[in-house]
Amino acid sequence: MQRKNSRTTAEVIRHNFIILFTCFALLTGASVVIVVGINLVHQRQTESIELLKSLNRSFIDDKPDWNQWRKNSSINTQDTYVRVTDRTHSANQPKVFYSKGTKPFLSLKQTQLSKKLHLPFFPALIYTKHYGVLYYRSGERHGRHKNIRSEIWLSLNPIVTTLASVIFVVLIILILSLVLGWFVISLVAKRLTRSLEMLQRTAREHSQSVVNIENLLPVPDSPSEVRELSTSFNELLSAIIENNKKEKAFISNASHELRTPIAAIRGHISLVKRRGKAHPEIVDRSLHFIDDESAKMQALVNGLLALSRADNGIAQPSEFDLAGIVNETVEEQRVILSQTIRTRGEKSATVHANQNSVSQILSILFDNSGKYSPAQSTITVSIKKTDTKTILSVQNQGATIDNDEKRRIFDRFYRGDPAHNSEITGNGLGLSIAYQLATLNNIQITVTDVIPHGASFNLIFNN
Incomplete structure (x- = not known):
């Protein structure tokens, strides 16, 4: 807490910049990843539709020709799994056709992770152990003497790899930008606070010096806030210096006003001690003079007390x-x-x-x-x-x-x-x-x- 309260202006600027830039970079990176991911999934969705259409065209003798389908498909079907269910002749005993590798894929039991990743908001996205994330789509053909259901699972591993690459690049750019930004904002903050540091240093030097106690602070040309602050400080210092001069003059004048009657009184007392017995007439004259001078001193002291009460009164x-x-x-x-x-x-x-x-x-x-x-x-x-x-x-x-x-x-x-x-x-x-x-x-x-x-x-x- 003590360190937080004692941070300099440059440190505060740098700290707030890092927080702001990090939030902005993370928000930008997340937006890029989300947009890229959505576009890639949408592209995969379009591919699944094309694959189903090409699959329907590859049926020969009421069963799919997998070689013909893969050969005529313009989309890579290497990580694609298809199951075709034909209920045309019997709904209770349908014919089921599997593409290469689909049976082992469907034989895997659903894990806890796959259950968690099967979100209700994205029912077409599923996760299967050893196969990763896949996109699921199904289609049916109904008509005269036809009742065929086709299911297709497209691997999204290339998309995941692409997104991982995007995230990695975003993180690298974020780190590099933070490092570069830290140096840039440090230079900018130091430049902005240079005037404040100069004022602080000058004020400390003046406060520790007896010679420069009445000197004013330098007024920088920029920034305008620091210039106005320096001007305000100098106005305050001018008033303090002027009051200090008045107090010094007041003490000097009060000492002078008191010293004169005191010197006169002590002089007459010395005169009485030296010549009072031989010349009695001196005593009366000196007492009269001492009475007058003491009355002046009393008036002066009463005036000082009245002035003090006026200064501090309410x-x-x-x-x-x-x-x-x-x-x-x-x-x-x-x-x-x-x-x-x-x-x-x-x-x-x-x-x-x-x-x-x-x-x-x-x-x-x-x-x-x-x-x-x-x-x-x-x-x-x-x-x-x-x-x-x-x-x-x-x-x-x-x-x-x-x-x-x-x-x-x-x-x-x-x-x-x-x-x-x-x-x-x-x-x-x-x-x-x-x-x-x-x-x-x-x-x-x-x-x-x-x-x-x-x-x-x-x-x-x-x-």
């Missing part, structure tokens, strides 16, 4: 009023943000999603708008409904986001040019968390421009 959606969640979040953010928050659009909109996730996404979008827009500007929240969608937009009046940055703004730890300002705090995880939560809830999140300047973050819910 949303439990439900029907709720989006306008109600927006109003609650707006009231909370008005206390935190210095910008003016304005709402417009639909007063009620029912959507299907996880309510806590949507509330968290809104808080992230408000926090992002508060960081990157002027303090005296306005943040506008709007809800718009169509036949198929509900769109929630959070618009700010900050800097316009370039198209290149729009494609990267949801990446982890990515911060655009305005974000590099030291006065803007953050670690670049907020929008990536919002994106993961939106994806988890089947919500599409996009970024569009606001005229004359600003950005609009849009949440698109399917109705």
